[in-house]
Amino acid sequence: MTSNVNNDTESQSASEPTRIYQSIQDAVGSVLIGQERLMRGLTVAILTGGHVLVEGVPGVGKTLAARLFATATGLEYGRIQMTPDVLPADVTGTQVYRETTGEFEFRRGPVFANVVVADEINRATPKTQSALLESMQEQTVTVGGETLSLPEPFIVIATQNPIEYEGTFALPEAQRDRFQLKLSVSAPERRKQLKLLDRFDDRPELSPDDITQSVSREQLLTAQAIVRDVYVATPVKEYIIDIIEATNNDETLTHGCSPRAAISLLSVAKAEAALQNRQYVIPGDVKSLATETLAHRVVLGTDAELSDLTTNSVLEDIMTETPTPEDIDPKSESESKSDIETNTDTESSIHDGE
Secondary structure (H helix, E strand, O other): OHHHHHHHHHHHHHOHHHHHHHHHHHHHHOOOOOOHHHHHHHHHHHHHOOOEEEEOOOOOOHHHHHHHHHHHHOOOEEEEEOOOOOOHHHHHEEEEEEOOOOEEEEEEOOOOOOEEEEEOHHHOOHHHHHHHHHHHHHOEEEEOOEEEEOOOOOEEEEEEOOOOOOOOOOOOHHHHOOOOEEEEOOOOOHHHHHHHHHHHHHOOOOOHHHOOOOOOHHHHHHHHHHHHOOEOOHHHHHHHHHHHHHHHHOOOEEEOOOHHHHHHHHHHHHHHHHHOOOOEOOHHHHHHOHHHHHHHHOEEOHHHHHOOOOHHHHHHHHHHHOOOOOOOOHHHHHHHHHHHHHHHHHHHHHHHHO
C-alpha cells in the first residue's frame, strides 16, 4: 500500500512541468491568441534557468506576452525600455546619497525582478547591453564593489524589431550566445486574428491585469528540480555533440556552435521531455527546439548569404543529415549504471576490509 502511494506521489511530481505549462497557457490564452509556441519557449526557459531573445515586427504582442507570462506565474515583473541614452545604472541600479543619514543607499534597478523584459534591446548601446551579461550568466549584480544576488527564478526576455536598423546596435555574438532561445513571433493566422478582434470588441479594456496567477513560485522551483533530474542516455548526448560538431564543420557557416550551445540544447531537451510527461529524453526532444536554440549562435558565410540561405535552413539540413540514435531503453542503461556503481562500491568495501 505504501509503495502505491509513493508511486502516485512520484507520478504527480513528474507531471508538474506539464501542469505548469498548461496552466500558464490557459491563463495567457484568455487574452493573447495564437502564441502557443512562444509560451512554450518561455516555459522551457524558466524551467531551465535560461533567457530568451524574442524577435518580431511591432504589434505582434512580444512585450504583452512577457507581461502576461509574469502575471500568470505570479512573478515580479521589471521592464526596461531600451534607448541609446539608457545607462548601465538604469538597468542595475545606482547609489543615492541621503542627506538625512549622510550615507549612500543603493536603489535597485529593474533587473532585480524575476521576469525582466529588455524591450528593443538592440536600441541600447553596447555598454548598456553588456550590463545584462553578468545578471544573465551569474544571476548577480555587482555595484560599488558589492555583489548582490538576483531573485529565483530569474529570466531575461529581450525583444528586438527585425525591420528597423537605423539607430540600432546589433547584439554581438558573445551576447547572443547568452540567450538560450531565440523565438520569432509573427502575426497569427486569419482565423485567430478574427477571434482576437471579437474578443477585444467585446472587452476593449482587456489587459494583463485581467488574468490571475495560475502557478506559484514554489511550483516553478519544484518543476525546475524535476527537469534537472530528467534522464539523458549516452547515445542522446552523443547525438547532441554530433549536431554541434556538424555546425562547426559546415562550409556555409563561418562560425559554428560552442559547448555552451550544447549545454543549452541538453537543457532544452530535458525540459521538452518533462513537458511531455516523460522522465527521459528521446531524439525528438532534441529536435523540437533545436533551431530556436542554435540559429542565433551561428554565422553564415558570405557565399551562403549571397545564395539566400538562412541559418534556419542550414540547421534544418544539418538536423536531417545527422544520424538519429536508435530507440533506447532508458531503464536498461540506468540499471547497467547502477550495477557498475554497485560493483565499484563492493570492490571498495573489499579493499577497505583488507
